[in-house]
Amino acid sequence: MLEPLMYTGGVYRHDELMELVEDLGGHLLQKNVMQLEVVLLILVPADDISEVEQKAAELLGTITRAPLIGTEIAVVAPSLAYHHMPHPTCDIAEYLRRNGAKTNIIGLARGVGRRAAQLTKSERGLINEHDLALFILGDFLSCITDVKYQLYEDLDVPIIVTGGPECDAVPYAYAYIGGIGRRAKGFHRESEFAILDSIVGMIGKALDERREELEKDPLSVSPFRLMDEITQQIPQVGESLSPTPITMHLDGMRIKLPYDEYYERIRNVKFIEGPTLSDVAEVRPSFMREYLILKIKTKSVAGFAL
Amino acid sequence: MINSEKVAVESPDKEGARLIEELTSDILSDLDVAHSLYNIRIFIDPDEPVFILYGKLAISLPDIKISDVATMTHTDDGLKLDIKNERYVNDLLDKLVERYGKANILQLDRYTVLVATDDDIPDETIYEPTTELKRKVIDSIRRVAPEGYRIIKHDITDDYVLFIASEEPIKQEWINQGRRLLKEAGL
Numbered sequence: 001m002l003e004p005l006m007y008t009g010g011v012y013r014h015d016e017l018m019e020l021v022e023d024l025g026g027h028l029l030q031k032n033v034m035q036l037e038v039v040l041l042i043l044v045p046a047d048d049i050s051e052v053e054q055k056a057a058e059l060l061g062t063i064t065r066a067p068l069i070g071t072e073i074a075v076v077a078p079s080l081a082y083h084h085m086p087h088p089t090c091d092i093a094e095y096l097r098r099n100g101a102k103t104n105i106i107g108l109a110r111g112v113g114r115r116a117a118q119l120t121k122s123e124r125g126l127i128n129e130h131d132l133a134l135f136i137l138g139d140f141l142s143c144i145t146d147v148k149y150q151l152y153e154d155l156d157v158p159i160i161v162t163g164g165p166e167c168d169a170v171p172y173a174y175a176y177i178g179g180i181g182r183r184a185k186g187f188h189r190e191s192e193f194a195i196l197d198s199i200v201g202m203i204g205k206a207l208d209e210r211r212e213e214l215e216k217d218p219l220s221v222s223p224f225r226l227m228d229e230i231t232q233q234i235p236q237v238g239e240s241l242s243p244t245p246i247t248m249h250l251d252g253m254r255i256k257l258p259y260d261e262y263y264e265r266i267r268n269v270k271f272i273e274g275p276t277l278s279d280v281a282e283v284r285p286s287f288m289r290e291y292l293i294l295k296i297k298t299k300s301v302a303g304f305a306l
Numbered sequence: 307m308i309n310s311e312k313v314a315v316e317s318p319d320k321e322g323a324r325l326i327e328e329l330t331s332d333i334l335s336d337l338d339v340a341h342s343l344y345n346i347r348i349f350i351d352p353d354e355p356v357f358i359l360y361g362k363l364a365i366s367l368p369d370i371k372i373s374d375v376a377t378m379t380h381t382d383d384g385l386k387l388d389i390k391n392e393r394y395v396n397d398l399l400d401k402l403v404e405r406y407g408k409a410n411i412l413q414l415d416r417y418t419v420l421v422a423t424d425d426d427i428p429d430e431t432i433y434e435p436t437t438e439l440k441r442k443v444i445d446s447i448r449r450v451a452p453e454g455y456r457i458i459k460h461d462i463t464d465d466y467v468l469f470i471a472s473e474e475p476i477k478q479e480w481i482n483q484g485r486r487l488l489k490e491a492g493l
Binding site: 078079081082083084112113114115116117138139140141142143164165166181182183184185 | 319321322325326329332333336352353355449452453454455456473474
């Protein structure tokens with residue numbers, strides 16, 4: 001069982017921590033260097049956390065648990081106008097990032113109002129590439145319960161909805177969290193942070209359920225092992241300027257390389273046991289730029305597990 | 307007269323009304339119009355759908371003319387403007403460029419501008435605080451109104467603003483309702 005952790009510390013000697021994680025059989029998912037500070041998103045075997053904590057203390061850094069590591073979450077606002085940005089959309093996305101998630105803010109083309117609210121085909125495809133979608137809606141209960149579900153009723157990923165009024169549940173959504181709605185100010189009070197924490201908690205719960213579902217018919221290869229193989233066999237991944245050249249999903253990943261150029265090479269990534277990547281995963285073009293999406297086949301589909 | 311700086315929101319959805327009230331106060335103070343717009347009343351019904359806002363406008367500063375910003379003297383090089391108030395230099399230069407063309411204007415330093423003319427410049431208005439205030443007020447109201455309400459009818463004078471927005475074509479009854487709000491306020 002791998003535990004998701006975030007290390008924050010100085011640049012000096014942080015490579016020692018990276019090496020330790022590798023030696024313990026963990027994975028480094030993201031490294032962000034900001035001047036003299038470094039933030040590492042890592043996955044460490046649960047039994048060895050104390051060793052990592054000890055090393056972090058030695059380097060005068062801090063280790064915090066970041067439950068959303070290894071997931072990509074779509075934060076969907078009805079539009080990117082000042083009615084929704086920067087509060088609350090960006091604030092919520094930032095809070096999710098601090099808990100380890102990779103977030104993408106998506107502003108819909110026709111998400112506003114009642115009469116015209118709808119999702120385009122490409123928006124639907126794009127949101128379905130994520131592990132979960134969080135919809136940021138407004139202040140009126142009748143809009144949220146009677147109309148806006150049209151935006152997410154056809155999506156395949158779990159949906160969490162936030163809005164202003166308090167309400168137990170809304171149709172087609174995994175959960176609803178009230179107390180946010182349209183805001184013209186940031187989140188400052190403790191009670192407001194409690195709402196953000198409840199969003200993180202609810203997302204964590206939804207993702208755990210998805211993980212449990214995946215365990216019933218396990219993936220034919222661990223996504224993290226697949227990531228390591230791709231990084232080693234296709235060094236161009238490391239040359240991407242994106243902060244996460246490979247963005248992990250629960251059942252696959254997004255690789256930030258042009259699809260047409262790298263499609264064949266990715267399919268032919270070899271495993272030491274014999275099979276190639278195309279035997280264990282499906283490669284398809286992403287709705288985001290020209291990127292690639294990998295969906296790992298389950299054991300029952302692939303017929304074997306590595 | 308300022309009777310209330312509080313925003314009064316009326317809506318069939320009480321919870322929504324409270325949230326809109328909070329949002330309006332935040333936006334107005336954020337955009338620096340909290341002291342310029344008062345006695346605000348909002349009616350919002352998402353089921354209709356309609357958003358009506360009425361507010362009184364505070365009296366703004368008088369217009370700024372060229373003589374308020376600079377003194378003019380004729381010299382051998384042309385007309386020399388000594389700037390007294392640097393805040394409006396951009397507006398002054400815009401006006402001069404519009405009138406004389408860029409080639410005939412030379413800004414020697416922060417406080418001196420030369421214009422290639424032998425005549426006096428007419429003392430025109432270069433900055434209208436009223437227009438600026440109205441722009442800011444309309445901008446803030448558009449931020450308060452739901453984004454989907456793109457069909458807008460508004461009436462803005464020196465004393466008040468009436469703003470009606472909807473997703474559907476504006477109905478006469480909404481305009482009447484807005485007029486009634488104005489009447490109640492004695493306008």
